Amino acid sequence: MDLTDPALVLGGQSCSRVNRENGAEIYDIYVPVYLDGAFAGILLVGTSMGTTAAAVRTTTLLVFAGTSFACLIFVYTMFANFRPNQQLVHLAYHHSLTGLPNKVYLEEP
Numbered sequence: 001m002d003l004t005d006p007a008l009v010l011g012g013q014s015c016s017r018v019n020r021e022n023g024a025e026i027y028d029i030y031v032p033v034y035l036d037g038a039f040a041g042i043l044l045v046g047t048s049m050g051t052t053a054a055a056v057r058t059t060t061l062l063v064f065a066g067t068s069f070a071c072l073i074f075v076y077t078m079f080a081n082f083r084p085n086q087q088l089v090h091l092a093y094h095h096s097l098t099g100l101p102n103k104v105y106l107e108e109p
Contacts, residue, residue, distance in 0.1 A: 018049065025049035
């Protein structure tokens, strides 16, 4: 591969690809370099996919844990507020001393 070939970098923009060398996956990024407006060459930046895959796994795990925690807090809040709200509705429609339905309950359609 000729790294000085400007056709390697499509349209003068960066490109990337995964290379498999000696059983390892390497993620390569090709960036065109210009000096005084003239093409000077291509900068190649590579990193192991093992490192990238580990970072993706860790990020996915953290996002999943955070989302699960948020859902648990939401469900807990719903259940914690259900019983007091049910009691308030009962008090709104029933007499507090006798427990019989009040005028508001009887006037509801």
